[in-house]
Amino acid sequence: MASSTSHQQHDPSDGIVRPRPMKPGNPTILRAQGENGSARANAVLSKFDPPNSGMSSGRSTPLPPDAPPSAVSISSVRKQIRAQQKHRLFPTIDYEARVSHFDPRSDYRDFRGFFVLFWIGLAIMVITTMLRNIKDTGFPFRVGVWGLLVERVWQLALSDGVMIASTALSLPLHRLFRNNNGWLWWERGGVAVQSLYQILWLTFWIRWPFMLAWTWTAQVFFTLHTITMLMKMHSYAFYNGHLSTTQHRLNALDNPKNASTAAAVRYPRSSTQLSELDKTKEKKAHKDEDEALAELREDLALELTSPLGQVTYPQNLTLYNYADYILCPTLCYELEYPRTEGTQYLELFWKTLAVFGCIFLLTITSEEFIVPVLHDASLRLNSDSPLTTSETLLILSETISLLLFPFMVTFLLVFLVIFEYVLGAFAEITCFADRHFYSDWWNSCDWLEFSREWNIPVHHFLRRHVYGASRPYMSRNMSTLVTFLLSAFGHELVMGCITKKLRGYGFLAQMLQLPIVALQRTNAVRGKRLFNNICFWVSMILGLSMMCALYVLV
Numbered sequence: 001m002a003s004s005t006s007h008q009q010h011d012p013s014d015g016i017v018r019p020r021p022m023k024p025g026n027p028t029i030l031r032a033q034g035e036n037g038s039a040r041a042n043a044v045l046s047k048f049d050p051p052n053s054g055m056s057s058g059r060s061t062p063l064p065p066d067a068p069p070s071a072v073s074i075s076s077v078r079k080q081i082r083a084q085q086k087h088r089l090f091p092t093i094d095y096e097a098r099v100s101h102f103d104p105r106s107d108y109r110d111f112r113g114f115f116v117l118f119w120i121g122l123a124i125m126v127i128t129t130m131l132r133n134i135k136d137t138g139f140p141f142r143v144g145v146w147g148l149l150v151e152r153v154w155q156l157a158l159s160d161g162v163m164i165a166s167t168a169l170s171l172p173l174h175r176l177f178r179n180n181n182g183w184l185w186w187e188r189g190g191v192a193v194q195s196l197y198q199i200l201w202l203t204f205w206i207r208w209p210f211m212l213a214w215t216w217t218a219q220v221f222f223t224l225h226t227i228t229m230l231m232k233m234h235s236y237a238f239y240n241g242h243l244s245t246t247q248h249r250l251n252a253l254d255n256p257k258n259a260s261t262a263a264a265v266r267y268p269r270s271s272t273q274l275s276e277l278d279k280t281k282e283k284k285a286h287k288d289e290d291e292a293l294a295e296l297r298e299d300l301a302l303e304l305t306s307p308l309g310q311v312t313y314p315q316n317l318t319l320y321n322y323a324d325y326i327l328c329p330t331l332c333y334e335l336e337y338p339r340t341e342g343t344q345y346l347e348l349f350w351k352t353l354a355v356f357g358c359i360f361l362l363t364i365t366s367e368e369f370i371v372p373v374l375h376d377a378s379l380r381l382n383s384d385s386p387l388t389t390s391e392t393l394l395i396l397s398e399t400i401s402l403l404l405f406p407f408m409v410t411f412l413l414v415f416l417v418i419f420e421y422v423l424g425a426f427a428e429i430t431c432f433a434d435r436h437f438y439s440d441w442w443n444s445c446d447w448l449e450f451s452r453e454w455n456i457p458v459h460h461f462l463r464r465h466v467y468g469a470s471r472p473y474m475s476r477n478m479s480t481l482v483t484f485l486l487s488a489f490g491h492e493l494v495m496g497c498i499t500k501k502l503r504g505y506g507f508l509a510q511m512l513q514l515p516i517v518a519l520q521r522t523n524a525v526r527g528k529r530l531f532n533n534i535c536f537w538v539s540m541i542l543g544l545s546m547m548c549a550l551y552v553l554v
Contacts, residue, residue, distance in 0.1 A: 122361055141367070142367045146363060163222075164326065166205075167201075170194070174237060174244070174317065177194075177244065178317075194238070206226065206493070231461050235331060235333040235464070236325060238469075240316075240333070243304060246303050246313075247300075305335070307334070311336045327429060328426070329437065337433070339431040340432075343428050355422055355425065358417035362414070369403075370406050370407070370410070374399070374548070377395055378552070401545075406545075419454075438456055441454035445533055447513040447517055448517050450536065450540075451487075462483050467482075484510065487510060488506070488510035488511050491506040491507065492510075495551055498551075499552060
C-alpha cells in the first residue's frame with residue numbers, strides 16, 4: 001500500500017506528509033518482508049501448537065487449554081484478519097495529506113531518471129537523423145562540420161602546446177621579482193612587468209589564429225583555452241607576488257624598529273564571501289606592543305602556509321608545482337589543494353569517452369539543425385532582389401525561432417562536456433578532490449545567481465582577482481560594475497574571434513543583466529521564484545539563438 005511502501009516526512013505545522021529524497025521500497029521485497037513477519041508470528045505460536053499429525057493444515061489447529069492469554073489474543077486476531085480477507089473484494093488503500101514529488105514543498109531531490117531520459121532523447125535524435133540522411137543522400141552523416149574539426153588539427157595541437165608552455169615564464173619572472181630589492185621588487189616594478197607581459201601574451205595568441213586563417217571550430221577551442229590560461233597565469237603570478245611581499249614583511253620584523261606594523265593582508269581565497277572582503281584589513285587594539293608584534297608575525301606566517309599546512313612559501317616555486325597547477329581544474333592558485341587517494345582509471349575512461357560522445361552530439365546538432373538554417377537565411381538575406389525592413393525582420397525572426405531548440409541542446413551539451421566530463425577527467429588525472437564545478441544553476445532566478453552557480457571556477461576567479469582586488473579602492477557597486485565590464489569584454493572577445501566580427505551584441509547583452517537583476521530584486525518581483533526562473537530560462541534560450549543569428553547574419 002502507498003502508506004507502507006514509501007518513506008514520509010510529517011510536518012506538524014500543516015499536517016502534510018512530504019516524500020523524502022529516497023527511492024521507494026520494492027513492493028516484492030516489502031511483500032516478502034511481510035510474509036517473513038507472518039512467519040515470525042507463526043513461530044511464536046508454534047511453541048503452543050501440538051506436533052503436526054498430518055490431519056490438520058496447522059492454521060486451524062486449536063490452542064491447548066493451558067495457552068497463555070497473549071497467544072490466545074494473537075490467534076484470535078489472525079482468525080479475524082483471515083475472515084476479513086475472504087470477504088474483501090478490493091484491497092484497502094490508506095489516504096492522508098501528502099504532496100507530489102514535483103511540489104515545491106517536497107523534499108525529494110533525486111531526478112537522475114530525467115538525466116537518463118535526456119541522453120535517450122539525444123540517442124533518438126541521432127538515430128532519426130541518420131535514417132533521414134541515408135534516405136536523402138545514402139550516407140548516415142553529413143561531413144561539412146567534420147571536415148572543419150580535422151582541418152589543420154596538428155597545427156592547432158602544436159600551437160596550443162606552445163601557448164601553454166609560454167605561460168611558464170611567470171615562474172622565472174617571479175623568482176626575479178622575489179630576489180630583487182630594487183625597482184623590480186614585486187610592489188614596485190614587478191606588477192607592471194608582469195601585467196605588460198600578460199597583455200603582450202594575450203595580444204599575440206589572440207592574433208595567432210587570424211594569421212594562420214584557422215576555421216571557426218579551431219578558433220572556438222583556441223580562444224577559450226587562451227583566456228583560460230591567461231586567468232591561470234594571472235592568479236599564479238599575483239598570488240605569489242602577494243606572498244613574496246608577505247615574506248619580506250615577516251623577515252623585516254626580525255628588526256621591528258624599522259619594520260611596518262600594519263595588519264597582515266589576507267589574500268581572498270576562493271571560499272571567501274564578498275562580505276568578508278571588507279574585513280581583511282581590520283586591526284585589533286592591543287595593550288601590549290610585544291603581544292601585538294607576536295600576533296602580527298603569526299598572521300604573516302599563517303598567510304605564507306597552505307590551508308592544509310603541508311607547503312609553505314617559497315617551497316612551491318618549482319616547475320613541478322606549476323605544471324601540476326596547470327593541469328588542476330581550477331583558475332585560482334593555492335599553495336596546496338585537497339587530493340583524493342588515487343586516480344580511478346575506470347572513471348577516467350568513462351569521462352574521456354563521454355567527452356568524445358558530447359563532441360559527436362554537438363557536431364551532429366550543428367551539422368543538421370544550425371548550419372543549414374543559417375545558410376538558408378544568409379541566402380535569403382543576400383538575394384539579388386531587395387528586401388523590405390519587414391521581410392528582413394521576418395527572416396531573422398524565423399531563423400531565431402528555428403534555432404531555439406538546437407541551441408538549448410547545444411548549451412546543455414557544452415555545459416556537460418566542460419564542467420562534468422573535461423574538468424572531471426582532469427580532476428581524476430591530478431587527484432583533485434574539490435569537484436564542485438557547478439551548482440544547481442537551472443533553478444536560478446536572476447543572472448547574478450546564474451553567474452555564481454553555473455561556472456564556479458570563473459566565479460571564484462572574478463571574485464578573488466577582480467572584485468577582491470578592486471574592493472580596497474572602490475565602492476561595492478563600482479567593484480561589481482568593473483567585474484561585469486571585464487566579463488562582458490571577455491564574452492565579446494570570444495564572439496569576435498569566432499565570427500571575425502566586432503558588433504558589441506554580446507557586450508550589450510552582458511551589461512543589460514545589471515538592470516534586469518535590479519528589476520527582479522524589487523519587492524514586486526523578488527519573491528516570485530517560479531516566475532523569475534521562467535524568465536531566466538526564456539531569456540537564456542532566446543538570447544543564445546538571437547546572438548548567433550545577429551553575429552552571423554547581420
